[in-house]
Amino acid sequence: xxxxxxxxxxxxxxxxxxxxxxxxxxxxxxxxxxxxxxxxxxxxxxxxxxxxxxxxxxxxxxxxxxxxxxxxxxxxxxxxxxxxxxxxxxxxxxxxxxxxxxxxxxxxxxxxxxxxxxxxxxxxxxxxxxxxxxxxxxxxxxxxxxxxxxxxxxxxxxxxxxxxxxxxxxxxxxxxxxxxxxxxxxxxxxxxxxxxxxxxxxxxxxxxxxxxxxxxxxxxxxxxxxxxxxxxxxxxxxxxxxxxxxxxxxxxxxxxxxxxxxxxxxxxxxxxxxxxxxxxxxxxxxxxxxxxxxxxxxxxxxxxxxxx
Numbered sequence: 124x125x126x127x128x129x130x131x132x133x134x135x136x137x138x139x140x141x142x143x144x145x146x147x148x149x150x151x152x153x154x155x156x157x158x159x160x161x162x163x164x165x166x167x168x169x170x171x172x173x174x175x176x177x178x179x180x181x182x183x184x185x186x187x188x189x190x191x192x193x194x195x196x197x198x199x200x201x202x203x204x205x206x207x208x209x210x211x212x213x214x215x216x217x218x219x220x221x222x223x224x225x226x227x228x229x230x231x232x233x234x235x236x237x238x239x240x241x242x243x244x245x246x247x248x249x250x251x252x253x254x255x256x257x258x259x260x261x262x263x264x265x266x267x268x269x270x271x272x273x274x275x276x277x278x279x280x281x282x283x284x285x286x287x288x289x290x291x292x293x294x295x296x297x298x299x300x301x302x303x304x305x306x307x308x309x310x311x312x313x314x315x316x317x318x319x320x321x322x323x324x325x326x327x328x329x330x331x332x333x334x335x336x337x338x339x340x341x342x343x344x345x346x347x348x349x350x351x352x353x354x355x356x357x358x359x360x361x362x363x364x365x366x367x368x369x370x371x372x373x374x375x376x377x378x379x380x381x382x383x384x385x386x387x388x389x390x391x392x393x394x395x396x397x398x399x400x401x402x403x404x405x406x407x408x409x410x411x412x413x414x415x416x417x418x419x420x421x422x423x424x425x426x427x428x429x430x431x
Contacts, residue, residue: 142318145325146342152176156334159275162282163334176329180281185271188264192239199235207231282334291332293341298327299348307375314357314374320346353377 152163155178165174166186177186207227210218219227260271270277302323306315324345328337350373358365358372365371 138316139318142322142325145322145329148176149325149329152178152329152334153332153336156282157336160279160282161334162285163329164281164285165330173326178278179285179333180278182264182266182270184264185260185266188260188266195239196232196235199239200232203231203235285333289333291335293328293331293337295341295344295348296352298324298331298345299352302327302345303349303353303375304377307377312374314372316372317346317350317369320349320354320373324349 156162162179163176164179166177166183167174204223207219207223208217208221212218223231257271260266261268264271302320306319306323307313310319321342324342327345328342353376354373355376356371357374358370360366360370
């Protein structure tokens with residue numbers, strides 16, 4: 124600035140990572156859904172945690188098929204967690220606290236990702252990769268071959284059903300209440316900054332709009348309404364930066380006891396059962412893949428026996 128060299132404000136980038144990620148997820152989903160005629164829907168991945176938005180009509184088993192890398196990292200992280208809490212020094216005393224801190228967990232997660240990272244492969248043509256992905260999905264995901272072969276039509280039918288029964292109305296006033304209550308409950312001590320409200324507003328819009336595009340600045344309108352109507356400014360800035368709107372500290376105008384009881388979280392899908400397309404239909408049991416199929420697939424050859 125002004126002809127002088129400077130550095131990127133990494134602190135501000137780090138602070139706004141969650142809000143930026145929520146915006147990226149929202150915009151990418153909307154662009155994909157609009158271009159292909161799809162919609163999104165909430166999927167509970169971890170019990171007790173907020174659902175994530177996925178493309179509607181994608182079978183759970185197919186999502187699990189794409190999560191093999193995540194499963195490897197999670198398994199390695201569990202081993203590292205155990206090593207961390209059981210580590211002792213030369214005197215036999217525990218080296219670390221039994222409760223893993225957030226900073227230690229972040230470090231262990233990086234180690235797990237690095238240790239499980241597969242070697243890089245040579246560049247392959249897209250057509251060859253798509254053929255490989257399709258064959259792998261048919262052999263290892265246990266999703267019906269007909270669904271995989273007509274995947275886009277299947278997802279479009281699910282999107283049409285969502286559009287018929289879900290009206291995408293982003294009510295700013297109601298959204299402001301929901302966003303403030305969620306941030307108030309989820310943040311330590313009920314204190315938060317504008318960026319926390321902004322990230323939650325974008326998640327709220329993703330849930331309501333189901334892959335539809337929204338008006339530019341709608342997230343900012345929700346945050347502005349939340350701050351002026353439902354929040355108290357409790358910041359006592361000691362620096363000039365503390366006076367900036369993005370660094371003001373807020374809390375809700377209500378007490379926790381004033382909020383309605385939170386509903387228990389939706390149980391996560393059973394990984395050994397195929398979620399039905401129709402919520403009223405029974406789930407089909409999952410079959411395991413014979414060991415020789417997986418070995419042959421990983422080796423890049425054809426299995427000798429087809430599953431029956």
